Amino acid sequence: MTTFLDILLYMQIALSGVCLYRIIRGPSIPDRMVAIDIFGILVVGICAIISIQTERSFILDIGIAWIILSFIGTLTLAKYLSGKKLNE
């Protein structure tokens, strides 16, 4: 039986598929980076909805760790884009 929460979860997964389309098709390198950043935030929403469905709290830990790793990765890629070395 599918509940209303299942439909919201499937919608969220479809939206991250939209981000994958932009990662594959993006005309320039920064387009792909923007889509990867947004994809990371959408995955946190998927983790939150799954934690309601399964009534377990450790899935939210995965979401928090994903936010922090995505933040560090995006900052590193932005530093690389602006043409500086990583130790400046």
Add this chain to the structure above:
Amino acid sequence: MASLLFICIGVLFNLLGCIGIIRLPDVYNRLQAATKCVTLGTCSILIGVLFHFGFNDAGIKALIAIPILFFASTVAAHALIRGTYHFGVKLSDKTVKDDYKDAAK
């Protein structure tokens, strides 16, 4: 029931942000549409999780994730778009004003 309402609002905001990713013409427009809508929508989903669990361990984890998400995603978007401008991506043809052109040199 309130948790379902907040999660529904959040998924709606995420939908609008992803329409922005597909439809808008260049990378600056895409980032400014997507990062605002998706950050607000995911924070709304986490508020829904807090309403569902109450103040036990899972609810407190969702409450902690909200400020981390706000600061991390906005700072990352700002750094990313500054790097994109220095990388030399052209603006869209319909852009009427570019205030950052003088400050970037």
